[in-house]
Amino acid sequence: MKKIKLSPSALSCDFANAGVQIQAAKEGGAEYLHLDVMDGIFVPNISFGQPVVKSIGKSTDLVLDVHLMITEPIRYIDDFVKAGADIITVHVEACEDVRATLEKIKASGKGVGISIKPKTPVSEIIPYLELCDLVLVMTVEPGFGGQKFMADMMPKCVELRDYAQAHGLSYEISVDGGVSVENARLCVESGANLLVAGSSVLGKENIKQAAIDLLNAANGVEL
Numbered sequence: 001m002k003k004i005k006l007s008p009s010a011l012s013c014d015f016a017n018a019g020v021q022i023q024a025a026k027e028g029g030a031e032y033l034h035l036d037v038m039d040g041i042f043v044p045n046i047s048f049g050q051p052v053v054k055s056i057g058k059s060t061d062l063v064l065d066v067h068l069m070i071t072e073p074i075r076y077i078d079d080f081v082k083a084g085a086d087i088i089t090v091h092v093e094a095c096e097d098v099r100a101t102l103e104k105i106k107a108s109g110k111g112v113g114i115s116i117k118p119k120t121p122v123s124e125i126i127p128y129l130e131l132c133d134l135v136l137v138m139t140v141e142p143g144f145g146g147q148k149f150m151a152d153m154m155p156k157c158v159e160l161r162d163y164a165q166a167h168g169l170s171y172e173i174s175v176d177g178g179v180s181v182e183n184a185r186l187c188v189e190s191g192a193n194l195l196v197a198g199s200s201v202l203g204k205e206n207i208k209q210a211a212i213d214l215l216n217a218a219n220g221v222e223l
């Protein structure tokens with residue numbers, strides 16, 4: 001079984017204190033930092049772009065897990081590579097040529113991620129999984145934080161885990177949206193090993209303890 005990893009979502013930071021908060025999450029066991037880039041077109045919200053990713057990257061050595069919720073992300077791969085992204089994840093629904101987009105990320109030497117929205121079946125990404133280092137299952141409709149976790153997305157994680165085992169693939173299975181101590185174990189039991197968490201970690205007063213608690217819950221430790 002793969003090691004369970006935590007990727008706190010920077011959208012839940014107080015950006016005036018982002019460096020301190022991200023460090024607290026790291027001290028609590030976080031290994032990745034999830035950066036949601038939204039364009040107001042693919043999703044009905046706008047977040048931040050390359051300058052913020054670059055700035056945050058200077059303040060942490062966590063793996064920068066950049067989630068591009070933007071239309072035709074192939075246009076900006078080079079920019080986010082230069083900004084310091086370690087993994088770049090794009091949505092299958094946002095790409096005119098999915099394979100070309102993933103191959104561009106791969107050619108840059110960065111981790112390749114693909115994501116699906118709640119209404120998109122796993123079958124839509126099967127042709128691309130051999131290119132991927134990470135598969136992100138959205139457990140809320142993308143675009144806003146603080147939404148309720150959709151437990152009915154867990155069969156997708158099971159399907160992705162079983163497909164990887166059957167075909168000798170080793171991508172990370174990530175879940176994003178409403179992840180908390182209440183459902184973290186369910187995510188892991190369904191096959192996820194990379195948990196994106198926003199308000200349940202960086203939105204808490206004691207961020208370090210929140211990260212510890214979520215990882216403990218994911219590992220089945222009684223809280």
